[in-house]
Amino acid sequence: MKIEAVDLFYLSMPKVLDIGDGSQDALLVRIRAGDYEGWGECEASPLTSIASFVAPMSHSACKPVKYSVEGKNINDIADIYNISKLVYENSFDLLQADHMLSGIDIALWDLLGKIKQATVYSLLGYKKAYPKLPYASQLFGNTPEETFLKAKKSFDMGFKAVKFGWGPFGKGTLEEDVAQLRAAREGLGKDIHLMIDAGTVWIDNNTDASKRLNALKEINAYCLEEPFINGELAAYKQLSTASPLCPLAAGEGCHNYAQAAAMIEYAGLRFIQIDTGRIGGITAAKRVADLAKAKGVTFINHTFTSHLALSASLQPYAGIKDDLICEYPVESQQLALDITKEKILPDSNGMIHVPDLPGLGMTVDTEKLRPYLVDVEINVNGNNIYKTTAL
Amino acid sequence: MKIEAVDLFYLSMPKVLDIGDGSQDALLVRIRAGDYEGWGECEASPLTSIASFVAPMSHSACKPVKYSVEGKNINDIADIYNISKLVYENSFDLLQADHMLSGIDIALWDLLGKIKQATVYSLLGYKKAYPKLPYASQLFGNTPEETFLKAKKSFDMGFKAVKFGWGPFGKGTLEEDVAQLRAAREGLGKDIHLMIDAGTVWIDNNTDASKRLNALKEINAYCLEEPFINGELAAYKQLSTASPLCPLAAGEGCHNYAQAAAMIEYAGLRFIQIDTGRIGGITAAKRVADLAKAKGVTFINHTFTSHLALSASLQPYAGIKDDLICEYPVESQQLALDITKEKILPDSNGMIHVPDLPGLGMTVDTEKLRPYLVDVEINVNGNNIYKTTAL
Structure with missing residues (x-):
């Protein structure tokens, strides 16, 4: 069977706000072959990915990425690997190709x-x-009071694990951060796993990061996520052995396997978080999951958008029993919720299950x-090279 | 002074060929403030960078990258650092932002x-x-005979160092590669530095790379460049200690400082090659040059395009006397040559000199x-968000 059509759909909320919420727009990829179609989703800046x-x-x-995809065979797993390889070479x-490939690779697996x-x-x-234990992933409130209320709500919803991140955290004083951390813990009570996401706010500054370690210990943080920008291996390694310890x-x-391998090998991580919509899709994410398993590092999906992206991000480590925790979006915009007819919802034990249906098991x-x-239109020297397809 | 205009110019040869020659198109950046203007150039896929x-x-x-640039102050070095920081944050x-930032940062320094x-x-x-010792950077010929003639020509032109790369190298048999390597050395004679660029052809496969080490020793290769894809730290490290040794x-x-720092720290490199048009501009390249110096790794520019890009790529290590060698494009398309009125040409000793004029010292x-x-036109929901400015 040959790939007959690759269509890109840039979707957006009517108004995109200047907040750390990646569910305000989306780039969906639809790939058709014979009587079948598969869907994928890639992260961030739809227009730039369309251009790539x-x-x-x-x-x-x-x-252009399309050179390695359009008209290619899709009969077996080897064909998907081949398309990844072609995109990397060509x-x-x-x-930007790695982000675009991510949506394509996910659609190909579907x-x-x-x-x-x-x-x-x-x-x-x-x-x-x-089954995976979902953690409710959300932004810090603008004030400790707001964070307390958000934490309380997550507790009331029955989540066993919660993550707070971004918002004002790390941008003000140490005291303000400590107040935010305590508010989150107070809202959740002592038994819920509480993860903290610094959103790379300290760039590579170990001193600023280290100052939060006492408070992170005080609130019994399950882990500290992204204190530094991706790939700052030495800064991560140093913080990983600082006192008091915080995983x-x-x-x-x-955005590729080699980068994740370096983070696993040199950064002293306890958890490797992979966004299937960025790293090159399910193919690259599965390679990372295999490596993480071999190295004793726990794999967690990174997902803040739709349930299509959630299903895609769970597949690469679905069969690894010990990698129990998964990121679960709870603050998505209506757009992200509207992408799939089905939703992946926690069961009565608070666990979620990868759909047991062909492909990703989701209907767009x-x-x-x-x-x-x-609607996007790109013209080069008077020739139209891209026009949004009807959905 | 405030940044009043940032204009992007996508330039291209009438026909772009499917060869490893990055000088067939270009994205120039012009930034205006008061009565002044600065120019920069960034690598690869102009349309995608414009979209970013x-x-x-x-x-x-x-x-979008413009958010962190348009209307900002430009009075001092701190303003340039601030714009870099804003682009990383925003x-x-x-x-794709890192490539776009590169051209902007270069234009800001100019x-x-x-x-x-x-x-x-x-x-x-x-x-x-x-002064820097330029090596003539060129593609392998399609046959050993072609490579021999290209090598002979570089020798006759007086180059003291030459690099061959890409083309068929690494894509055929070991014997074919050995024939190419010998042809390059024969054409140059024994006294010229000969560098070999594998163009990431072995991805992460050490076995394939190691098989070429004997031939590299036989031709007295000055170094082997990019046997693997960027960031494959473990593969590089392993090859760096394999026998016979090849730097x-x-x-x-x-495409950022952290990645280069990881390559310096963990990959066992003798030379770190930085493309100012990719890594985030002169700001990031200078940080890498400083780190390389501290770690005893030699900095080399990566430049395969115009003399504007060449001037920009020399500035970050212009003052490091011991980092003597520089990449020098000798096969550029006419477009790349036409970008600047001035050219940086070897003197009678075969050395080149960074222009001793304000900014990058080049006139576009x-x-x-x-x-x-x-001519590029991008419309989103019927609104024009980009249209090429007249040059």
Whole structure:
């Protein structure tokens, strides 16, 4: 079977706010072959990723992403690996290509699952998908009082694990951060896992990060996520052995396997967090999950958007029983909720389950998405090289 | 003084060929403030970088690059650092932003140099710019015979150092590669430094790379460049200690300081090669040069395009006397040659000199460039968000 069409759909809320909420827009990828179609989603800046898909060639290693996808075979897993390999070879000087590839690779796994009537995790070699413990992932409130109320709400909803991140954290004084951390713990009570996401706020500054370690210990933080920017290996390593110890989590910014491998190998992480929508898709994420397992580092998905992205991000480690925790978006915009007809909801034990249906097991609700569709037109020297397809 | 205008110019040869020659198109950046203007150039996929400059915001950490540049102050070095910092903060989920920032940062240094009537290298803190030994950087011929003739030509032109890379190298049999290597050495004679660029062809496969070590020793290779893809730290480290030893060079793919720091720290490199047009501009490149010096690793520019890019890429290590070698494009397309009125040419001793004029010391030849200008128009929901400015 050949790939007959690759269509990109840029969706957006009517108004995008200047807040750390990545669910305000989305780039969906639909790939069609024969009677089948697969869907994928990639992270951030839809217009830039669309440009990477259609941009005129700059040279042999800077071709548009579409060059390595359109018209290619899709009959077996080897075909998906081949397309990844082609994108890396043909577009490796095109920085944005890794994000674009992510959505394409996810759509290809969904498509192949539908062709073979198999779940993606089984195609990846897992005999079984284990339940995951979702943590409610959300932004810090603007004040400790707001954070307290958000924490209380998550507790009341029955979440066993909660993450707070971004917002004002790390941007004001140490005392303000301590107040935020205490408010989160107070709202949750002592038995809930509490994870803290610094959103790279300290860049590479170990002194600023280290000052928070006492408070993180006081609130019994499960982990500290992204104190530094992605790839600052030495800063991570140093903080990982600082006192009092706090387990570190990072990796969402990795846009290829080699970067994640370096974080696992050199950064002293306890948790590697992979965004399937950024790292090059399910193919690259599965390689990272395998490496993490071999190295004793726990794999966690990074997902802050739709349930399509959530299903995609769970597949790469669905079969690893001990990697129990998963990021679970609880503050998504309506757009993200409207993307799929099905939702992945916690069961009565508070656990979530990877869909046991072909592909990613999700149906994209094209009708509901139409009002969100952003019309893009790109002309180069008077020739139209991209125009949004009808949804 | 405030930044009043940032204009992007996508230039291209009439026909872009499917060869490893990055000089077939270019993205120039012009920044104006008061009566002054500065110029920069960034690597690869102009359309994608333009999209990153104007794309609608996705969330607080995925804003278009222009958000952090337009209207900002430009009076002093601190203003340039501030703009870099803002781009990292405001666009860190926008992968392509690092390439776009590179051209902007270069233009800002050129602009500030013109405002202060100072060379960029002096603004960077260097008292003096030392002459550099240029190596003629070119592609392998399609056959050993072609490579031999190219090598002979470089010798006749008086180059003391030559690099061959890409083309068929690493893509065929070991014997074919050995024949290419011998042809290059035979064409140059025994006294010329000969560098070999594998163009990441072995991805992370040490076995394939190691098989070439004997031949590299036989031809007395000065270094082996990019056997693996950027960031494959473990593969590099392993090859760096394999027998027979061959000094390794890499780093051109780094798109931020942290990645280059990791390559210096963990990859066992003898040479770190930085493309100022990719790593985030002169600001990031200078940080890498400082680190390389401290760690005993030799800094080399990566430049395969214009003399504007060449001047920009020399500034960050102009004042480091011992880092003698520099990459020098000798096969550029006419477009790349037409970008600047001035050229940086070898003197009678075969050495080149960083221009001793304000900024980058180059004049962009706007008139000559007009025929190359690519007209780009991007419309989002019926609104024009980008249209090429007249040159």
